[in-house]
Amino acid sequence: MTIQIYNTLTRDKEDFKPIEANKVRMYVCGPTVYNYIHIGNARPAIVFDAVRRYLEYQGYEVDYVLNFTDVDDKIIAEAGKQNESVQDLTNRFIDAYLTDVETLGVKEATHHPRVTDTMDEIIDFVKGLIDKGYAYSVEGDVYFKPRKFEGYGKLSAQSIEELRSGARIQMGEKKDDPLDFALWKNAKEGEIAWDSPWGKGRPGWHIECSAMAKKYLGDTIDIHAGGQDLAFPHHENEIAQSEALNEKPFANYWMHNGYMNIDNEKMSKSLNNFVLTKDLIANHDPMVLRFFMLSVHYRSPINFTASLLESAKNSFNRIRTSYQNLAHRKATSMNLEVDNSEWFEKINNHQTEFEAAMNDDFNTANAITVIFELAKDANLYLEEKQTNSDVIEAFQEMFVKLLNILGINIEESETELLDEEIDALIIERNEARENKDYARADEIRDLLQEKNIILEDTQQGVRWKRG
Numbered sequence: 001m002t003i004q005i006y007n008t009l010t011r012d013k014e015d016f017k018p019i020e021a022n023k024v025r026m027y028v029c030g031p032t033v034y035n036y037i038h039i040g041n042a043r044p045a046i047v048f049d050a051v052r053r054y055l056e057y058q059g060y061e062v063d064y065v066l067n068f069t070d071v072d073d074k075i076i077a078e079a080g081k082q083n084e085s086v087q088d089l090t091n092r093f094i095d096a097y098l099t100d101v102e103t104l105g106v107k108e109a110t111h112h113p114r115v116t117d118t119m120d121e122i123i124d125f126v127k128g129l130i131d132k133g134y135a136y137s138v139e140g141d142v143y144f145k146p147r148k149f150e151g152y153g154k155l156s157a158q159s160i161e162e163l164r165s166g167a168r169i170q171m172g173e174k175k176d177d178p179l180d181f182a183l184w185k186n187a188k189e190g191e192i193a194w195d196s197p198w199g200k201g202r203p204g205w206h207i208e209c210s211a212m213a214k215k216y217l218g219d220t221i222d223i224h225a226g227g228q229d230l231a232f233p234h235h236e237n238e239i240a241q242s243e244a245l246n247e248k249p250f251a252n253y254w255m256h257n258g259y260m261n262i263d264n265e266k267m268s269k270s271l272n273n274f275v276l277t278k279d280l281i282a283n284h285d286p287m288v289l290r291f292f293m294l295s296v297h298y299r300s301p302i303n304f305t306a307s308l309l310e311s312a313k314n315s316f317n318r319i320r321t322s323y324q325n326l327a328h329r330k331a332t333s334m335n336l337e338v339d340n341s342e343w344f345e346k347i348n349n350h351q352t353e354f355e356a357a358m359n360d361d362f363n364t365a366n367a368i369t370v371i372f373e374l375a376k377d378a379n380l381y382l383e384e385k386q387t388n389s390d391v392i393e394a395f396q397e398m399f400v401k402l403l404n405i406l407g408i409n410i411e412e413s414e415t416e417l418l419d420e421e422i423d424a425l426i427i428e429r430n431e432a433r434e435n436k437d438y439a440r441a442d443e444i445r446d447l448l449q450e451k452n453i454i455l456e457d458t459q460q461g462v463r464w465k466r467g
Contacts, residue, residue, distance in 0.1 A: 001355065001356060001359045002015045002016065002359065003015070003016040003054075003055075003058065003358075003359045004016065004359060004360060004361055005223070005253050005255065005361055005362075006255070006299060006361045007252075007253050007254055007255075008155060008231060008254040008255065008256050009154065009155055009251075009253075009254045011157070013360075013361055014253070016253065017252075018060070018222045019220060019221075019222055019252070022059065022060060022061060023060060023061045023062075023063065024055050024060045024061070024062045024063065024222050024223065025063050025217040025218065025221040025222045025223070026048075026051075026052065026055075026062055026063065026064050026065070026217075026221070026222060026223040026224075026225065027065045027066075027067075027209070027212075027213045027216075027217060027221055027223070027224050027225070027251070028044065028048045028064070028065070028066045028109075028224075028225045028226060029044075029066075029067065029209060029225070029226035029227070029230055029234070029235075030066040030067045030068050030069070030097075030112075031068065031069070031097055032069040032072050032074060032075065033068050033069065033070055033075070033089075033090045033093040033094050033097060034072070034074050034075040034077075034078040034079075034089065034090070034093060035078070035093060036093065036096055036097075036100070036276050036277065036278050037096075037097055037100055037101075037276070037277050037278075038267070038274040038275055038276055038277060039260060039267075039274075039275050039276075039277055039280065039304060040227070040259075040260040040267050040274065041097075041277065042100065042101070042104060042277045042289075042293070043227070043257055043260055043293055043302065044225065044226060044227050044257050045066075045101045045104070045106050046101075046104055046105075046106060046290055046293045046294065046407070047257050047293065047294065047298040047362075047364070048225045048255070048257070048298075049101075049105070049106040049107055049407055050294060050298075050362065050364055050405075050406055050407055051223075051225070051255070051298075051362050052064050052107065053107070053404075053405055053406070053407055054358045054362060054405055057405050062110070063110050063111075063216070063217060064107075064109045064110045064111075065109060065110060065111045065112075065113065065212065065213065065216045065217060066109040066111075066112060067112070067113050067114070067115070067208070067209060067212050068090070068094055068097075068112060068113070068114045068115070069115055069205070069208060070086070070087075070090035070094070070114045070115050070116050071086060071090075071115050071116055071192060071202050071203070072205065075089065075090060076191055076192065086192045087116075090114075090116075094112075094114075096278065098112075099278075100277045100278055100281065103281050103286045104277070104281070104286050104289060104290050105286065105287065105290050105407040105408065105409060106407070107407070110216075111216045113212045113215070113216060115203060115208045115212075118208065118211055118212050118215060119194050119203075121211045121212070121214070121215045122203045122207055122208060122211040123184075123194075123196050123197070124211075125207060125210060125211045125214070125241075125245060126142055126183045126184055126196075126203075126207060127197065128245045129144060129183065129241060129244060129245055130142065132244065132245065133148065134148055134149065134241070134244040134245075135183055136176070137184075137197075137198045138174045138175070139174055139186065140184075140186030140187075140198050140199040140200075140201055141173075141174055141175075141182060141184060141185055141186050141198070141201075142182070142183040142184035142198055143175045143176070143180040143181065143182055143183065144180060144181055144182075144183050144206075144237070144240065144241055144244075145176075145177065145179075145180055146160070146163075146177075146179045146180065146181070146237075146240055147160060147177060147179060148244075149240040149243070149244050151240075151243075152236070152240050153236065154236075154239070155231055155232065155235055155236045155239055155254060156231055156232035156236050158232070160179070163179060181204065181206060181233065181237055182204035182205075183203070183204050183206075183207045183241070184196060184198055184201050184202070184203060184204060184207075185201050185202055185203070185204060186198070186199060186200075186201045187199070187200040187201045187202065205234065206233070206234055206237035206238055206241065207241060209234070209238050210238050210241050210242040210245075210250075213238075213242070213250075213251075214242070214246070219242075219246040219248045219250075220246075220248050220249050220250065220251070220252065221250070221251050221252070222251070222252055222253060223251065223252070223253045223254075223255060224238075224250070224251035224253070224254050224255070225254075225255040225256070225257075226255075226256060226257075227256065227257055227259075228256040228257060228258055228259055229259070230256070231254075231256055235254065238250065239251075255298075256299070257298045257299065258296075258298065258299050258300045258301040258302065259301045259302075260301070260302055260304060261301055261302065261303045261304065262274070262275065262303075262304050262305075263303075263304075263305050264303055264305075267304075275304065284309065284313070285313070285316075287316065287408050287409060287410070288309070288312055288313045288316050289309075290406075290407060290408055291312055291315070291316045291368070291408060292308070292309055292312035294364040294365070294367075294368060294406055294408075295312060295315070295364070295365055295368055296365055297361075297363055297364065297365045297366075298362060298364065299361070313420070314420075315372075317420070317421055317424065318372070318375060319371055319372065319375050319399075319403075319410070320410055320421075321421070321424075321425070322375035322378045322379055322399075323375075323378075323396065323399045323410050324447065325378075325379070325382055325443070325447075326378055326382070326392050326395050326396050326399075327396065328443055328446065328447050328450075329382055329387055329392060329443070330389055330392045330393070330396075333386075333387045333388060333389040333392055334386075334388070334389060338388065340388055340390065340391050343377075343381060343391045343394070344391070344394055346377050347374070347377070347391075347394050347395060347398050348398075350370055350371075350373060350374045350377070350398060350402070351398060351401070351402065353370045353373070354367050354370045354371070354402050354405075357369075357370060358405070364406060367402070367405075367406065368406070370402070371399070371402055371403065374395070374398060374399065374402070375399075377395075378395045378399075381395065422448065422453055422464055425444050425447065425448060426444075426448075426455070426462050426464065428440075428444060429441050429444040429445060429462075430462065432444065448464070453465075
């Protein structure tokens with residue numbers, strides 16, 4: 001079945017047809033590195049990593065570029081506040097970003113370009129736009145002329161006049177038209193700057209991604225992705241300047257993830273309701289955080305609350321417990337001479353259903369539902385008096401395969417039980433004993449012993465401690 005992608009540019013699902021048969025050129029807008037990332041930044045890192053993983057699972061070589069904006073007004077201001085150089089500040093927060101996303105299971109990009117390492121290409125890009133009449137310089141600044149680019153507004157579905165009505169010329173700007181946007185900014189006294197044909201300065205925000213995409217992926221790329229908030233003006237401006245210079249389509253598929261809400265309010269630094277990723281990682285299983293992010297389709301808004309995260313943890317623990325129970329039962333299973341073809345067929349059907357969900361615009365929410373169905377079947381199989389080790393291995397392998405596509409490492413997650421998992425297993429063991437299901441009660445006891453959990457019977461009930 002063909003992969004279908006919802007293309008923001010056409011507002012429709014389209015069959016995915018990459019430029020090259022077995023290769024995908026994918027660009028994802030990365031962070032502006034002047035602080036630790038919040039969970040809104042973590043969402044695109046996770047969801048587009050899952051897209052990349054699925055494309056690789058389907059046999060594509062993915063050339064994956066995620067940039068760092070390492071020079072910007074906010075960066076310069078923060079470096080001044082911290083009394084350190086721009087480079088030291090950005091190096092620190094790039095390292096912090098990479099640590100956070102690696103902990104969340106995000107694969108390293110093929111390329112992680114920085115603006116400061118792409119300055120020659122950016123300057124050449126701006127010169128090319130001036131030569132073609134799409135840009136002009138004035139007193140050290142360079143501006144792009146959207147009115148000259150036919151089709152400006154096509155990504156955000158806005159006309160020039162609609163855009164013009166909301167545009168303003170800010171204090172200190174020297175542009176001819178309120179719609180014009182900066183490609184190069186004249187340096188202020190004491191700011192970090194680079195030499196250019198227009199004097200010392202630094203790039204505008206939008207030009208950097210166009211230059212980096214061209215440098216690492218070529219004039220036309222397959223997929224350009226980022227947060228919904230980037231569609232306008234950032235991605236709109238990228239299209240205009242790239243297609244004006246290259247005279248070719250910039251990206252064939254545009255993907256945008258939905259907003260992150262906190263307690264049903266849009267996350268915003270002005271509302272002071274943002275949550276830093278590193279703080280969540282310090283207090284929660286990173287795989288639960290990734291599971292939570294992927295439990296909602298990437299284009300839909302996702303609401304973050306403590307209760308919803310707790311619910312995601314409980315849901316993930318159900319899958320993890322099912323996987324762990326398979327490992328425990330395998331020790332007492334044999335290769336019996338019985339027909340297990342029905343079970344093998346059920347297991348393989350889950351893979352087919354999983355692929356159907358992911359082929360439908362990378363619907364990770366439905367893909368996770370398939371994994372729950374796999375866990376349900378695994379639990380049903382474990383209720384049989386005699387189990388076959390081949391069937392158990394097939395269940396285990398399918399769990400690992402499907403979860404790995406989503407970037408969730410269930411095998412690492414099981415190395416140490418969380419307190420809540422232990423409590424849940426003890427409750428389940430008590431219920432099994434009350435129901436005279438002594439085999440299941442013994443299984444749970446043995447599982448806890450394997451994890452070095454010591455149970456103590458007291459007048460107040462069962463207590464536990466780590467050995």
